[in-house]
Amino acid sequence: xxxxxxxxxxxxxxxxxxxxxxxxxxxxxxxxxxxxxxxxxxxxxxxxxxxxxxxxxxxxxxxxxxxxxxxxxxxxxxxxxxxxxxxxxxxxxxxxxxxxxxxxxxxxxxxxxxxxxxxxxxxxxxxxxxxxxxxxxxxxxxxxxxxxxxxxxxxxxxxxxxxxxxxxxxxxxxxxxxxxxxxxxxxxxxxxxxxxxxxxxxxxxxxxxxxxxxxxxxxxxxxxxxxxxxxxxxxxxxxxxxxxxxxxxxxxxxxxxxxxxxxxxxxxxxxxxxxxxxxxxxxxxxxxxxxxxxxxxxxxxxxxxxxxxxxxxxxxxxxxxxxxxxxxxxxxxxxxxxxxxxxxxxxx
Amino acid sequence: xxxxxxxxxxxxxxxxxxxxxxxxxxxxxxxxxxxxxxxxxxxxxxxxxxxxxxxxxxxxxxxxxxxxxxxxxxxxxxxxxxxxxxxxxxxxxxxxxxxxxxxxxxxxxxxxxxxxxxxxxxxxxxxxxxxxxxxxxxxxxxxxxxxxxxxxxxxxxxxxxxxxxxxxxxxxxxxxxxxxxxxxxxxxxxxxxxxxxxxxxxxxxxxxxxxxxxxxxxxxxxxxxxxxxxxxxxxxxxxxxxxxxxxxxxxxxxxxxxxxxxxxxxxxxxxxxxxxxxxxxxxxxxxxxxxxxxxxxxxxxxxxxxxxxxxxxxxxxxxxxxxxxxxxxxxxxxxxxxxxxxxxxxxxxxxxxxxxxxxxxxxxxxxxx
Numbered sequence: 001x002x003x004x005x006x007x008x009x010x011x012x013x014x015x016x017x018x019x020x021x022x023x024x025x026x027x028x029x030x031x032x033x034x035x036x037x038x039x040x041x042x043x044x045x046x047x048x049x050x051x052x053x054x055x056x057x058x059x060x061x062x063x064x065x066x067x068x069x070x071x072x073x074x075x076x077x078x079x080x081x082x083x084x085x086x087x088x089x090x091x092x093x094x095x096x097x098x099x100x101x102x103x104x105x106x107x108x109x110x111x112x113x114x115x116x117x118x119x120x121x122x123x124x125x126x127x128x129x130x131x132x133x134x135x136x137x138x139x140x141x142x143x144x145x146x147x148x149x150x151x152x153x154x155x156x157x158x159x160x161x162x163x164x165x166x167x168x169x170x171x172x173x174x175x176x177x178x179x180x181x182x183x184x185x186x187x188x189x190x191x192x193x194x195x196x197x198x199x200x201x202x203x204x205x206x207x208x209x210x211x212x213x214x215x216x217x218x219x220x221x222x223x224x225x226x227x228x229x230x231x232x233x234x235x236x237x238x239x240x241x242x243x244x245x246x247x248x249x250x251x252x253x254x255x256x257x258x259x260x261x262x263x264x265x266x267x268x269x270x271x272x273x274x275x276x277x278x279x280x281x282x283x284x285x286x287x288x289x290x291x292x293x294x295x296x297x298x299x300x301x302x303x304x305x306x307x308x309x310x311x312x313x314x315x316x317x318x319x320x321x322x323x324x325x326x327x328x329x330x331x332x333x334x335x336x337x338x339x340x341x342x343x344x345x346x347x348x
Numbered sequence: 349x350x351x352x353x354x355x356x357x358x359x360x361x362x363x364x365x366x367x368x369x370x371x372x373x374x375x376x377x378x379x380x381x382x383x384x385x386x387x388x389x390x391x392x393x394x395x396x397x398x399x400x401x402x403x404x405x406x407x408x409x410x411x412x413x414x415x416x417x418x419x420x421x422x423x424x425x426x427x428x429x430x431x432x433x434x435x436x437x438x439x440x441x442x443x444x445x446x447x448x449x450x451x452x453x454x455x456x457x458x459x460x461x462x463x464x465x466x467x468x469x470x471x472x473x474x475x476x477x478x479x480x481x482x483x484x485x486x487x488x489x490x491x492x493x494x495x496x497x498x499x500x501x502x503x504x505x506x507x508x509x510x511x512x513x514x515x516x517x518x519x520x521x522x523x524x525x526x527x528x529x530x531x532x533x534x535x536x537x538x539x540x541x542x543x544x545x546x547x548x549x550x551x552x553x554x555x556x557x558x559x560x561x562x563x564x565x566x567x568x569x570x571x572x573x574x575x576x577x578x579x580x581x582x583x584x585x586x587x588x589x590x591x592x593x594x595x596x597x598x599x600x601x602x603x604x605x606x607x608x609x610x611x612x613x614x615x616x617x618x619x620x621x622x623x624x625x626x627x628x629x630x631x632x633x634x635x636x637x638x639x640x641x642x643x644x645x646x647x648x649x650x651x652x653x654x655x656x657x658x659x660x661x662x663x664x665x666x667x668x669x670x671x672x673x674x675x676x677x678x679x680x681x682x683x684x685x686x687x688x689x690x691x692x693x694x695x696x697x698x699x700x701x702x703x704x705x706x707x708x709x710x711x712x713x714x715x716x717x
Contacts (some may be wrong), residue, residue, distance in 0.1 A: 053453055149565070156535065163471075163536040185483045187452055258449060263472055266534055266566040267409075269447065304443075304450055308457040311437060314411075314444045 006338050010331045015295075017334075018324030025319055026312060035310040036320075043305025044298045050305070052183025055192055056258060058297030060085070062195040063250035064275025065282060065289035066202050067118075067243045072284045073206060074239035075219030080125060080140025081247040082272025083147030084118035086265075088248025090151045091117035092255040093262045094158070096168030103171040110172040111194065111252050118248015119241045121147060126240025130233035136240065144268065152264045164263040174257035189257035198246060199286040205242075215239050247272065274300075281328060299324060401657040402434060404441045404463040405649075406454040408470025410567060411444050416593045416621040417645045421469045421492060424649030432657075451476035459484060465656045467492060467649060471538055477501065488661050490652050492645060493538060499664045504648045506669050508538065509545030509707040510700050511641040511676030512589070514693050515618045516549025518639060518678065519587040520557050521689040524614050529560040529580035531599050533567040533592035537710070542591035542620070542641070544711045552705075553692065560585055564595050573598025581606060581615060587638060589618040596620060600627045603636045616684070621645070623679040640679040644669060672701040 023033035044054050064081050071078035078084075092114035099106060125139040155165055174189040182188075206212040217225040218235040226232050250271060255262055278296050282288025299321050306312045306320075405425055407418040422442055429440035441463075443454040451473050458466050459480070466487070468477040471494035481489050481498045489501045496503045519528045530546050532539045543561065550557050560580050564572040573595035577588055581602065588603070590596035596619070603617045607630045617628055619640030628637030648669055655661055669675020678693065685693070699705045 049456060057449070152565070161537075163534070164475075167475075185456070185480075187449075254449075259475075261475070263448060264534060264536065267568060301453070304453050305457065308443055308454070308461070314446075 006335060006342075009338060010335050011291075011328060013334050013338075014328040014331050015324065018327035021323045021327070022320035025323065026316060029316055031312045031316065032310065036306055036312045039306045039309035039312070040299075040302045042309060043302035046305070047184065048182065049184040049186045050302075052179070052186030052188030054298050054301045056186065056188045057301040058293050059189075059191045059195045059257070060250040060253045060271050061274060061278050061293035061297045062192075062290060063198060063246050063253060064271050065278030065293050066195075066198055066286065067246035067250065067272075068275045068279035069282060069284040069286070069289050070202055070206075070246060071239060071243040072279060073219055074215045074235070074243075075222070076126075076129075076236065076239055076243070077137050078122065078125075078140055078240065078243045078247075079137050079276065080122060080143050080244075080272075081250070081275045082268050082270075083140065083144035084121045084244040084247035085251040085254075085269065085272045086144075086147040086151050087121045088114035088118035088251030089255040089262055090154060090165075090251070091248070092172075092252035093165050093168055093260075096172035096256055096260075097166045099172075100169060101171060106169065106171040107174070107256070110168070110256055111249060114248040114252030114255065115245040116248070118251060119245040122244020122247065123237065123241045126237040129240070130236045144272075148265060148268060151262070155262060155264050165261050167261045168256060172256055173260060174253070175260070187258050189253075191253040191257040194249060195253070196290075198249060199290055202246070203286040211238075247275075250275070277325060277329060295328065296325070400434065400439060401432065401465075401653075402439050402463045403428065403465040403467070403653050403656075404443070404458045404461070405467035405469055406451060406458065406473065407442060407444045408451075408472055409445055409447060410470070410593050412442055414593055415597070415624060415627065417493065417643055418469050420622050420643065420645040421467060421649050424646030425467070425653075427646065428650050428653045445473075448472060448476070452480060455480045459487060464488065465490065465653060465661070467652075469493065469645070471536075488656060488663060490649075492648065495666060497664070501664070502652055502662045503666045504652065504669065505666065506643050506645075506648075506675050507671065507707070507709075508541040508591075508641070508643065508676060509548070509709045510671040511643065511678065512542045512545030512591070513549035513552070513700060513705075513707045514671075514678050514696060515589050515639070515641045516546040516551075517553050517693050517696050518549075518681075518685055518689060519546070519589060519616075519618060520550035520552075520554040521692060522616065522638065522685065523557070523587050525584045525586050526554070526556070527558045527560065527583070527585045529562070529577075529585040529588040531573060531576045531580075531588055531590040531592050531596065532561070532563040533595055534565055535563045539563070539591050540711055541709045542589075544708045546589050547711065548707055549696070552696070564592055566595055567593035569595050570598035570601065574602045577602035577617075586614045587616040587618065589620070589641070591620045591641075593621075596624075597627065600624070600636070604628070604630050607634060607636050619679070625679065625682065635682070635684070638684050639681040642677050642679050644675045644677070648675060670700075671697060 026033040026036050043050055045051055067081045068078055092110045095110040095113040121143060125136045128134040128139050129136045158165055174191045179188050214230050215235050218232050222232050274296055278289055278292040281292030303317045303321050306317045307314055403425060405421055410418045412418055412422050425440050434440050445451055445454055467490045469492045474491060474494040474496050477489055477491050478496055478498060481501045485500055491501050491503045530543055532543055547559055550559060562576040564576055566572055573592055577599040580588055588599055590599045600617055603615050606613055606615050615636055616638040617636055618638050621643045624640045625637045628635045630636060
């Protein structure tokens, strides 16, 4: 069996296995698996409204996945995407409602603010790692909480004791009447273009530029990179910052697209953490991330329809989705199985 | 090369999944949805569209079993359904939201299933519900716990401060250490109303009382509630009033643990939203729930559903349920509150109901510490 066939087979088998186990769970708990999956399918692709919202859900996952993947490629584990997303979200919304500018300046400015805020948040971790060898995992985890509560405080401050920011001006919004009409009032917005563009940027940066080569080299082997005359410290800081910028943009998708504002949160959004799984699913490549984000976003969104159309309770749905993701993420085992199978055949 | 392969792989798996699921799909669901998009000819209001009046609700992130206002709303929906011979799924139903992003979808999903009246529970849903209501001007909605100005939405608000005032009176009368506590969820206007009422009530009967306050910042973190309760009880507080949803469950577990260790300890919790008597059960004889500040979400739900069914849906109005309307009140204490204290509570109830006492609905920042 060629490598290529294996590469294609692995995710397909994973998804099918996940679906089968999910079906068994549904059947065992007394629900109709066929109706359940039908509801899932309809929830993802059923009509224009569902498709629009599925794409909307995929958008921040792409950017969060890119953020994690980019850090991984440069030898860093950015577990702080969640926090960077939150500060990016707030920064985008703040620019969105504070200034009054023509759309052509306002929207890019709001996006830029999100990227800068997210980048700065990650820069802190990168700086500490480069200068003081503090592990980025610890710093970013702590910064997640700092971001959550600091932003909650800021929201309270800017809203005079309320629980949500003012709504952004139309000129900073990623939503449009055209998309709204097209998708039957879904919250689909132009952010998807930004996400796709960023996937391209990441590919270009890593594969086509000297800087990208250096970043990767530091990720592969710091000492070798240093010996070759690259500045390890500078590259670590830069890598973290760029990763944070992707994460900040993921927040902008929620702020400028989906919600148009930000409410105080009593828990993390989860998008940043799911970004880790998305990046792993996508083998840390930009195209892989697009695939992983599509799968994650579709499952996450489509699952909402399972209690609605098939009466499968929320808890069972969570289990099923988790099982599917588990199988997809453990694709390695399936790969191993396939290779053994191939070897046996050869031996015969 | 590598990238091309990945893309092919993505495409194939999507197609495979599509074939797999598409095979078992019949499209009745979708068709049903289409029917609903076209407003019934002749009938201006959808109430007359179906043969039965149906209703459904969307929870906020607390979930249907939050032992609090989501649950209470659902109980109201169920009670109305039962009285009107409706079946779950067809006649009444609920959808849970896991995050803010789910509100829009859940509301739209219920709309497509043609429910006559749709309830959005929880102030965070106001923006989402407002948007959906604007997009569907022929459908009726109820917003619970928030203001919302739209001609097809009835907004339901509660005077939590009035019920909490009574809780404060009860706590101040019952404390032996002269120290009572308030554990709040997030520091937001709704919870501030509980807080303000509680303080006002306690100070009304005992101006020198010490009131400890802790906003945990979350409605779903029982561990934080437990920690807050631990701190308060350790410093001599003997009665805690919580307005913190799931976080409050931690207050109960801390109180129960202490009561279990020392059966003579004078430790009480005042529950919130629903009657939390069962939460306070230590064993068959002992219970640490003093009373609960009931928020009659269920009553409001039934009230509005009945009005809508009769064709008197109060769209565009803001309905405020206070002590007078019996929208808030204290739960049966089952003997925990002695008669003389109950008498004082009843006096205050009357004074508030007839407007003699006006309970403040917000606290100064100084009091939050």
